Amino acid sequence: MAESVIRLEDVWKIYHMDEVSVPALSGMNIDIKKGEFVAVVGPSGSGKSTTMNMIGCLDIPTKGKVFLEHHDISKLSESNLAQIRGKKIGFVFQTFNLIPTLTALDNVMLPMTFQNIPREERLKIAKNLLVKVGLGHRVGHLPSQLSGGEKQRVAIARALSNNPEVILADEPTGNLDSKTGEEIMKMLKGLNKDGKTIVMVTHDTDLTKYAKKVIHIKDGKNIND
Amino acid sequence: MIRDFIGYGISNLRRSGLRSWLTMIGIFIGMASVVALISLGQGLENSINEQFEAIGADKIIVQSKGIFGAPTTEVESLTEKDLKIIENTNGIVDATGYIIDTAKLEFNDIVRYFVLVGIDNEDELIKEIYSYDIEEGRNLKKGEKFKVVLGNDFFKSELFDKKLKLRDTILLNDIEFTIVGFYETVGNQIDDRNVYVSYEVAEDLYDKEGEYSFIFAKAASDTIPEEAAERVEKEIRDDRGLDEGNEDFTVQSAKDLFESFATILNILQIFLIGIAGISLVVGGIGIMNTMYTAVLERTKEIGVMKSIGAKNSDILMIFVIESGILGFVGGVIGVILGVGFSKMVEIIAANAGYSIIKISFPPFLIIGTLIFAFVVGSLSGLIPAYKASKLQPVDALRYE
Ligand SMILES: Nc1ncnc2c1ncn2[C@@H]1O[C@H](COP(=O)(O)OP(=O)(O)O)[C@@H](O)[C@H]1O
Ligand SMILES: [Mg+2]
Numbered sequence: 042m043a044e045s046v047i048r049l050e051d052v053w054k055i056y057h058m059d060e061v062s063v064p065a066l067s068g069m070n071i072d073i074k075k076g077e078f079v080a081v082v083g084p085s086g087s088g089k090s091t092t093m094n095m096i097g098c099l100d101i102p103t104k105g106k107v108f109l110e111h112h113d114i115s116k117l118s119e120s121n122l123a124q125i126r127g128k129k130i131g132f133v134f135q136t137f138n139l140i141p142t143l144t145a146l147d148n149v150m151l152p153m154t155f156q157n158i159p160r161e162e163r164l165k166i167a168k169n170l171l172v173k174v175g176l177g178h179r180v181g182h183l184p185s186q187l188s189g190g191e192k193q194r195v196a197i198a199r200a201l202s203n204n205p206e207v208i209l210a211d212e213p214t215g216n217l218d219s220k221t222g223e224e225i226m227k228m229l230k231g232l233n234k235d236g237k238t239i240v241m242v243t244h245d246t247d248l249t250k251y252a253k254k255v256i257h258i259k260d261g262k263n264i265n266d
Numbered sequence: 267m268i269r270d271f272i273g274y275g276i277s278n279l280r281r282s283g284l285r286s287w288l289t290m291i292g293i294f295i296g297m298a299s300v301v302a303l304i305s306l307g308q309g310l311e312n313s314i315n316e317q318f319e320a321i322g323a324d325k326i327i328v329q330s331k332g333i334f335g336a337p338t339t340e341v342e343s344l345t346e347k348d349l350k351i352i353e354n355t356n357g358i359v360d361a362t363g364y365i366i367d368t369a370k371l372e373f374n375d376i377v378r379y380f381v382l383v384g385i386d387n388e389d390e391l392i393k394e395i396y397s398y399d400i401e402e403g404r405n406l407k408k409g410e411k412f413k414v415v416l417g418n419d420f421f422k423s424e425l426f427d428k429k430l431k432l433r434d435t436i437l438l439n440d441i442e443f444t445i446v447g448f449y450e451t452v453g454n455q456i457d458d459r460n461v462y463v464s465y466e467v468a469e470d471l472y473d474k475e476g477e478y479s480f481i482f483a484k485a486a487s488d489t490i491p492e493e494a495a496e497r498v499e500k501e502i503r504d505d506r507g508l509d510e511g512n513e514d515f516t517v518q519s520a521k522d523l524f525e526s527f528a529t530i531l532n533i534l535q536i537f538l539i540g541i542a543g544i545s546l547v548v549g550g551i552g553i554m555n556t557m558y559t560a561v562l563e564r565t566k567e568i569g570v571m572k573s574i575g576a577k578n579s580d581i582l583m584i585f586v587i588e589s590g591i592l593g594f595v596g597g598v599i600g601v602i603l604g605v606g607f608s609k610m611v612e613i614i615a616a617n618a619g620y621s622i623i624k625i626s627f628p629p630f631l632i633i634g635t636l637i638f639a640f641v642v643g644s645l646s647g648l649i650p651a652y653k654a655s656k657l658q659p660v661d662a663l664r665y666e
Contacts, residue, residue, distance in 0.1 A: 094660050097573065099572075099573055099659045099660050099663070100658075100659070100660045119577075119578060120577045120578055120579070123572060123575055123576060123577045123578070123580075123659075124575065124577065126572075126573065126574070126575050127574060127575015127576075128575070131574075132573050132574065134570075134663075138566070138570040138573075138663075140274075140567055140570065140571070141281070141567075142274065142277040142278050142280075142281050143274065143277065147270075147273075147274075150270075151270075151571070151574060152574040152575050154267055154270045155571075155574065155575040155576050155577070155580055156575060157267060160269075160270075199574065203575070
């Protein structure tokens with residue numbers, strides 16, 4: 042059995058809105074092993090994004106534990122979380138979320154900037170990554186000058202820049218046409234083949250064919266169990 | 267890292283274009299006024315100091331009270347007797363007096379009025395105080411009759427629809443005088459339009475035998491000029507039988523005179539810079555407002571940056587640097603405008619005949635202003651930046 046990278050153990054996330062409490066997660070258990078390609082699927086509102094936030098250390102649970110490489114991160118400060126996120130996890134979002142004022146190259150360099158990597162090195166890595174995702178000719182372009190598929194490829198290059206353990210993708214093809222979406226999925230699949238752990242969240246059951254393992258969630262719970 | 271944040275800040279400010287410029291107006295108006303006021307004030311102070319040094323710290327000026335130029339029959343004028351008293355006062359080594367009055371000049375059928383100075387050019391003390399050179403012709407001799415020397419403006423400008431030249435004859439108080447010389451410019455138009463005759467001629471012209479409008483005295487090098495001035499005051503007071511505080515004359519050391527100038531100038535400067543300072547505060551509030559808007563607009567971006575590893579301190583720094591740049595660029599423009607404005611004042615003043623205003627831009631003023639502008643900008647951005655840094659990544663990411 043492969044080593045566990047991220048593990049959610051009876052994780053609860055409860056949002057308090059006025060009088061009512063909305064449980065987004067109610068006892069979520071997930072164990073993600075090194076080298077896996079996991080698809081987390083479920084209907085809208087089932088808690089996929091919230092699960093993703095937990096896995097990505099973007100949020101801390103109301104109750105329960107989140108382990109990243111066996112360290113409990115539920116007690117860490119925001120700054121420590123940021124540091125861990127930056128190093129261990131790469132995000133790919135449905136809406137790309139590139140920084141609009143920065144060029145493709147600068148966008149890819151940004152996560153490394155936050156890790157205080159020297160400029161020369163950042164430049165070299167970022168250029169290589171853009172070549173790798175097939176955008177060697179677009180390094181100086183602003184996001185507004187790129188197509189949706191190109192933006193998502195820049196986002197993937199950015200997610201890879203600190204050479205993280207895990208790539209987290211939240212509906213990565215949600216804003217793309219099916220052909221471009223397929224390209225992106227193939228790219229993720231290729232990364233997995235090269236050894237990256239990938240967790241993808243989607244409501245599109247079609248995409249599960251790219252994954253090695255599928256986790257179905259409903260009402261904030263893993264219903265595979 | 268700072269370098270990257272600066273680049274990021276600049277590109278964001280460019281993205282907000284017009285809003286950034288409008289925000290900077292607030293800062294650069296304040297900065298421009300501060301720079302202009304300080305440099306003009308400094309320039310004025312420097313030229314006052316120059317004049318002070320030209321006259322010398324050891325000089326004492328005695329004059330009658332009463333408004334200059336007005337017929338002052340009630341006011342006792344200074345006399346030869348006063349001059350003797352002053353000369354004999356302990357600590358005074360030399361004294362001399364001269365007459366100032368209004369001169370009616372007629373030339374080319376045009377009549378104009380100027381200030382006349384009746385002066386003994388051969389007196390050592392006058393030479394020391396009135397150290398200007400003759401540009402054309404020669405100076406007056408002691409007691410020389412029907413000869414006049416004029417200020418530079420008569421030579422350079424067409425005050426009588428044409429320029430005057432040497433050996434021209436003009437009517438001075440209806441008496442014919444010949445021009446024998448012109449002074450070099452002294453740097454202000456008022457004195458460049460003075461009319462000079464010998465003291466004796468002025469005595470006759472104005473029927474002021476043995477009288478003086480001003481008496482200049484020189485303190486000995488081993489006395490303190492202000493103390494000598496007090497002794498002069500006491501001697502004349504005693505002679506005239508007046509009580510202290512009721513003098514009909516004033517005695518001032520050159521230092522007193524210039525210090526009172528400097529004090530007025532300083533008060534004025536502090537007042538004006540205070541007003542300019544208020545506009546800086548307003549500018550700072552403008553920056554704060556703009557940064558609040560920027561934080562709100564870029565909430566999602568902040569979430570994205572946090573998700574890719576930005577710590578709270580990184581976000582704080584990004585926004586503080588951005589508002590610092592706003593302040594700094596505002597400062598640069600402000601310095602340029604301020605320098606330009608005071609240069610303009612200098613040139614306009616010089617064209618109007620007042621070349622005494624020599625503005626100065628000490629480097630500390632320029633550098634200090636720019637640092638100050640950056641600090642004002644950063645401080646104004648601090649609260650919005652802090653707010654940005656405290657955003658929860660999940661909440662920020664969900665923001666649309
Ligand atoms: N910040 C929040 N405040 C209140 N309710 C939230 C918040 N985030 C998510 N929820 C609620 O939690 C539930 C799960 O949301 P989410 O994880 O986004 O679902 P999914 O991504 O599967 O559509 C939903 O009912 C949603 O309305
Ligand atoms: Mg979702």
